[in-house]
Amino acid sequence: MATAASPLGTVPPVLPATDVVIQTVDLWKIYQMGTEQVAALRGVSIEIKRNEYVAIMGPSGSGKSTLMNLIGCLDSPTKGQYWLNHQQVSELDDDALAHIRNHEIGFVFQTFNLLARATALHNVELPLIYAGVESAQRSARALEALKKVDLVDRKDHRPNELSGGQRQRVAIARALINNPSILLADEPTGNLDSTTSNEIMGLMDRLWSQGNTVVLVTHEPDIAEYAHRVIFIRDGQVARDEPTARGRKARV
Amino acid sequence: MATSLGENLTLAYDTVRSHKLRSALTILGVFVGTVTLMAIGSILTGMNKTVVDQLESFGTNTVFVYKFAPGIHIGRLTREERLRKPLSDADIAAVRSECGACTAISAQVMAAGNFGPPGANSANARSKSHEVDGLTFSGTEPNFPEATNQAVAEGRYFTEAENDHRENVIVVGHSVSDALFPTQDPIGQTFTISGTTFRLIGVFALRKSAGASTQDLSARIPYHTFEKLFPASQEHSIEALARPGMLTIAQDQIRVALRRSRRDKWNAPDSFGMATAESIIGQFHDITGQVALVIVAIASIGMLIGGVGVMNIMLVSVTERTREIGIRKAIGARRADITQQFLAEAVFLTGIGGILGIIGGWLISELIKFAIPSLPSSVPLWAVGMGFGISVAIGVFFGLFPAMKAAKLDPVDALRYE
């Protein structure tokens, strides 16, 4: 399965190391805007290992969200390969991608993206519905997940009855419900004040320490410091890829 | 399928509840369509029941022979039909001699133009103080009650002697005696029809059929008396009771006898009409069936228009909930899940429209039954099934396109939608 003759050109055989969970090879994303083409990503090749804690930084419009969406299987690349858990994702169809989003990835958004009309508990349950888990078990597991983010007492509240930090915690509980190995967060603290941000980052930290692979996009250097490695993106390309102070410390 | 029907119906219920007015307006077309179907269906059923009851009360083993085929005629008479001779005494005699499978044969005669479907008569009877209209007035033979499955409850029917002597005796239906002699014993009383005085000697038993039966409004006098009083009468008929299980044979024998006596050419159709209760009921069923078909078609057009409304609202709903769809897809909903969700919503809407329509139609049917007692309307099962079935089908058909549109949304685009 490794030597794939891509329609976009011959690609060298890719034999990912066993502990690499995310590998992109010359990833391109080109948006067609009328007659104009906007290249949001121009050949991104990165590798992220199991249980790494990675921050992606870069100026606005550099392509961070685009990259995250590709990693999270929300979008497909125009060109290049993406291997997730040794599976060539760029070849999968819609429903297969949906399955991956459901089972292998937890996605946290800057704008929370909770269902406005559903309670916190129901929002957390949602991925289990699409995983085909039966109702009684669903509620039990959702309650468990809410416990992890310390929001059991708010389980019957709707998003508009929750604070920003609480909403993001609900979103994190939802991302965790199916025990995904990878947690992706696109500016999870972008809409939160610094105290709440630190609270959320503490939670992310805990998830990382429990064995999850965590990738987050941020603008704020002090948030990036939670991670062990920072990938800088500029104009759709990897500009720098280096360990953070914390990462250097961990390596020693 | 990952999501269950119950899940989707709960979602649909939530959506409908949060958009009450919009939902109500959307299902109006389906509702009206279903009500129409129910109402017309129940009226047809009521009419059917009335007709069947009346016809069956004549006895299912009786063959009726007329100059024209009984039932409802469409279009003009053919030349042959216009030139037909009335059933003659010779015809009656032929039937009498050749129908071995018949036990009782009675000839009947009515005034010209006075024979026809129930209620087409307008003979008028008056006693000293009372009057009654709309009588079925005819001359019959003594075995008429036997031939047409009628019983004389009070008094008696007339005899051969009374027929032969052309006596002015009369036997009437229950409604007639009640109207003319509400307080006295009617037997032996006299009253007049068209200026002739008759002596009442018997009253037919009350018919059980729903509504006012034409038989309860009948007035029968001896055949020869009628001929004497109304020599211009041309409307003859023959009622023949077949032996049990020999209805078909009796019909064949009568046909052979009449074709011969009326000199029908071997390749010409019968120059007379023959019917049994069953054949008339069958004919009536055919007609009501066709009417029902037209109604279903009309109601369906109404429903189709309603369906376009459903599609429109579903498209609006999909657009409004683009972000929701994006969220659901982002956390793992597949195309089929989204399709099912929106399809369930559309079907839920039209299904409610259908159920409300069934209830509305039922209420109308009850109202009709209450307002018009002679029309025992009742909602037929086929109308319920069809009303609900079409409603659901409309939801599926018109919900499919919006649902598939929703399912095809790109998650990233949908999440970015403002």
Ligand SMILES: Nc1ncnc2c1ncn2[C@@H]1O[C@H](COP(=O)(O)OP(=O)(O)OP(=O)(O)O)[C@@H](O)[C@H]1O
């Ligand atoms: N759907 C789209 N159609 C056209 N162009 C797009 C689309 N999505 C993104 N882009 C373009 O791609 C580039 C990268 O966008 P992206 O959202 O990845 O930036 P970003 O790094 O996440 O920025 P920010 O920090 O502001 O969130 C931008 O120039 C943007 O205009």
Ligand SMILES: [Mg+2]
């Ligand atoms: Mg972004």
